[in-house]
Amino acid sequence: MLNNIETKWLYDFIALEEHRSFTLAAxxxxxxxxxxxxxxxxxxxAIGIELFDRxxxxxxxxxxxxxxxxxxxxxxxxxxxxxxKLHGGSHYKNKITLAAAHSLSVFILPELLKTVPEPQEKxxxxxxxDVDEAVLNLKEGKSDFIFxxxxxxxxxxxxxxxxxxxxxxxxxxxxxxxxxxxFNPRAETVPLLNYTDTSYMGRQVNRYLSAINSERFxxxxxxxxxxxxxxxxLQGYGIAWLPDYSIREELKNRELAVLDMPDxxxxxxxxxxxxxxxxxxxxxxxxxxxxxxNH
Numbered sequence: 250m251l252n253n254i255e256t257k258w259l260y261d262f263i264a265l266e267e268h269r270s271f272t273l274a275a276x277x278x279x280x281x282x283x284x285x286x287x288x289x290x291x292x293x294x295a296i297g298i299e300l301f302d303r304x305x306x307x308x309x310x311x312x313x314x315x316x317x318x319x320x321x322x323x324x325x326x327x328x329x330x331x332x333x334k335l336h337g338g339s340h341y342k343n344k345i346t347l348a349a350a351h352s353l354s355v356f357i358l359p360e361l362l363k364t365v366p367e368p369q370e371k372x373x374x375x376x377x378x379d380v381d382e383a384v385l386n387l388k389e390g391k392s393d394f395i396f397x398x399x400x401x402x403x404x405x406x407x408x409x410x411x412x413x414x415x416x417x418x419x420x421x422x423x424x425x426x427x428x429x430x431x432f433n434p435r436a437e438t439v440p441l442l443n444y445t446d447t448s449y450m451g452r453q454v455n456r457y458l459s460a461i462n463s464e465r466f467x468x469x470x471x472x473x474x475x476x477x478x479x480x481x482x483l484q485g486y487g488i489a490w491l492p493d494y495s496i497r498e499e500l501k502n503r504e505l506a507v508l509d510m511p512d513x514x515x516x517x518x519x520x521x522x523x524x525x526x527x528x529x530x531x532x533x534x535x536x537x538x539x540x541x542x543n544h
Contacts, residue, residue, distance in 0.1 A: 253295040254292065254295045254296070255288075255291075256325075257288070258288050258289070258291060258292040258295075259292070259321050259324075259325060260278070260325065261274070261278055261285060261288050261289055261292070262289065262292055262300060262317075262318070262321065263318075263321065263322060263325065264277050264278050265285075265289060265301070265308070266310060266314075266318050266389070269307040269308045269309065270307070270308065271285060271286055271289075271308075289301070296317070298311070298313045298314070298317070299311050299313070299314070300313070300314035300317060300318075301314055310389055315388050315389045315390065316407075316526065318389055318390040319388070319389065319390030319524050319526040320390070320526050320527065321390075322390045323390070323393075323526070323527060323528050323529045323532070324527075326343060326344065326529040327343075327529050327530055343370060343371050343372070343529045343530055343531030343532065344371070344372050344374055344529075344531075345371050345372070345373050345374065345393055345394070345529075345531055345532050345535055346374045346376075346391065346392045346393050346394070347373060347374065347375050347376070347392065347393065347394045347395075347396055348375075348376050348377075348378050348382075348383035348386060348387070348392045348394070348395050348396070348397075349375055349376070349377055349395070349396040349397065350377070350380070350396065350397045350398060350449070351377045351473070351474050351475070351476070352450075352474070352475040352476060352492055352494075352495060353396055353397065353519060354375055354377045354396070355476055355495075356476075356492075356494045356495045357396075357413075357414070357494055357519070358375065358396065361413070365535060365538060366534075366538060367531075367534065370530075370531050370534075371531035371532075371535065376392075379447075380395075380397060380400065380449065383395045383397070384400070384402065384403065387403075387408070387522065387523070387524055388407075388524070390524070390526070393523060393528050393529075393532045394521055394522065394523050394532070394535075394536075395521070395522040395523075396413075396519075396520075396521055396522075397449070397519070397520065397522065398449045398450075398517050398518065398519060398520070399449075399517070399518045399520065400449075400520075400522070403520070403522040406525060407524055407525050407526075408522055408523065408524060408525065409522070409523050409524070409525050410520045410521065410522045410523075411520065411521050411536075411539055411540045411543070412518055412519070412520050412543060413519045413520060413521055413539065413542065413543070414518075414519045415516060415517070415518055415519070416492050416493050416494055416516075416517045416518075416519055417492070417493045417514055417515065417516055417517065418450060418453055418454070418490045418491065418492055418493075418514065418515040418516075418517055419490065419491060419492075419493060419496070419507050419513075419514055420434065420488060420489075420490050420507065420508040420510050420513045420514075421482055421488060421489060421490070421491050421496065421505045421506065421507055421508060422434075422482070422488045422505070422506055422508055423482055423483055423484070423485045423504065423505060423506075424503050424504055424505060424506050428503040428506065429506065430506040430508055431485055432487065432488050432508070434488065434508045434509070434510050436465065437465055438465055438467050439465050439466050439467065439487070439488060440467055440469045440486065440487030440488070441466040441467060441468045441469065441487055441488060441489070442468075442469065442470045442471075442472075442478045442481050442482055442486060442487045442488065442489040443455075443468050443470070443471050443478075443489070444471070444472065444473060444475070444478070444490075445471055445472065445473045447473075448473045449517075450475060450490065450492070450517075451473070453490070453515045453517070454490050454515075457512075457513060457515065469486065469487050470486060470487065475491055475492055475495060476495065478491065479491050479495060479496065479499070479505075482505065483499065483504060483505065488508060490513075490515070491505075492517065521536075521539050523536060
């Protein structure tokens with residue numbers, strides 16, 4: 250079967266997946282649309298599977314096409330890397346694409362990447378995007394990793410995971426001049442700065458609120474970004490649940506105080522996820538290093 254596949258067809262496939270348009274992909278590959286279409290069909294015939302759902306608008310990968318893309322993107326990346334090494338080159342770097350939860354990309358990722366060995370071999374491409382979109386990108390091979398919180402869908406095949414750290418979500422208030430909380434969580438009305446319902450932290454907070462008499466908590470501000478909620482909390486707009494890794498300095502300086510609320514502290518596992526498809530050399534090394542951190 251491999252003897253029947255031309256490398257240029259694989260690059261055509263990558264271009265079509267990226268643009269989801271035969272016209273745009275053909276222009277990128279600098280060939281006519283009819284020739285481009287024939288080459289995609291020839292690839293599908295050679296491997297015996299339909300890669301694209303041509304009835305979908307816009308064009309989309311089939312389930313088998315997603316798996317194929319996850320393998321081929323990294324295979325071509327590795328091929329370029331190895332050929333460059335054979336020619337004595339040192340400028341080529343493997344690209345590692347990583348989708349990260351916003352707060353983790355701001356507060357945890359910089360310190361984490363600082364310890365990664367052989368930084369000269371790799372370039373990190375980090376995006377902060379919606380988790381559902383990140384999962385789809387992982388399935389289609391657009392991302393190598395997701396750096397995020399516990400996600401039940403990603404805990405079993407075809408995904409792999411390793412736990413990076415355990416964090417906590419604390420209820421907090423700004424402090425007055427004496428270092429005491431500005432807001433009393435037992436007051437008749439407590440302004441709440443909350444997360445969006447679809448965010449991981451939002452689901453944690455809403456689960457807690459639904460389990461108690463939450464009528465006194467009045468939502469006054471909503472955002473998916475914990476850093477923005479922290480700034481609003483510091484300005485005295487209300488209380489908010491914030492992750493421990495983002496508030497160390499503020500607690501130390503007595504700008505923020507943890508509120509006395511029974512059972513209101515929530516544990517959050519932080520994980521690195523990937524597909525079980527083979528990644529490029531640098532990504533596999535990064536994965537092994539991340540797994541070694543907690544072993």
